[in-house]
Amino acid sequence: MAAFSFGPSPTRRDALTRRIRLLVAATIAYNAAEAVVALTAGALASSTALIGFGLDSVIEVSSAAAVAWQFSAREHAVREARERTALRIIAVSFFALAAYVSLDAVRSLAGTGEAESSYLGIAIAALSLAVMPFLSAAQRRAGRELGSASAVADSRQTLLCTYLSAVLLVGLVLNAALGWSWADPAAALVIAVIAVKEGRDAWRGKGCCAPAAPPSGATAPAGTPDTCGCHSGRTCHAPAGPAER
Helix, strand or coil: CCCCCCCCCHHHHHHHHHHHHHHHHHHHHHHHHHHHHHHHHHHHHCCHHHHHHHHHHHHHHHHHHHHHHHHCCCCHHHHHHHHHHHHHHHHHHHHHHHHHHHHHHHHHHHHHCCCCCCHHHHHHHHHHHHHHHHHHHHHHHHHHHHCCHHHHHHHHHHHHHHHHHHHHHHHHHHHHHHCCCCHHHHHHHHHHHHHHHHHHHHHHCCCCCCCCCCCCCCCCCCCCCCCCCCCCCCCCCCCCCHHHC
């Protein structure tokens, strides 16, 4: 049985690595600015959702920094060795965010504080809703092709920021337009639930792409690892042929 090479060529791998570095740098820059604006607006309006969103931006920076650290190594083997540590950093960041936001949201719902309307918060949520999907999609494509679970996990965190932006925007608009102050901590709890799920997936090394398909008419050897190099403790096998089913 002929052996097949799975994954990108060294030249393509270098190009994808450079692309991920640029995307990570852009993510760090945007989220650093977003964190400052969201945390300031959240403090002024006593908004749990805005503060949670700002803290997510801080976590996004730390997550992207972990991936930047991983990809700062020139050797592919070193980058792979750093992958699990980067995934753990991303996962723990998600769990910390969920814990803080949940406690603060419950405190707000218990009546110990009401959020005021924040038009600055509405503006930053709308801007993030427009920007984040593009950053996430670009990094996810590059990460999957390269075979980096940490890059894919970081792109999922960027995508999470899109979801959070939508949830935050709804909560802030309801509060500003209808005076529903409870919408703010309710939105924060939704943020916490999503963060727990994403943290669990990152810890398990999920977010990998499908195994690369062998050339037409060929069968991949049983036990061929997936092209993402997820280190998640699973092995992808080629689909069974008609005679094997």
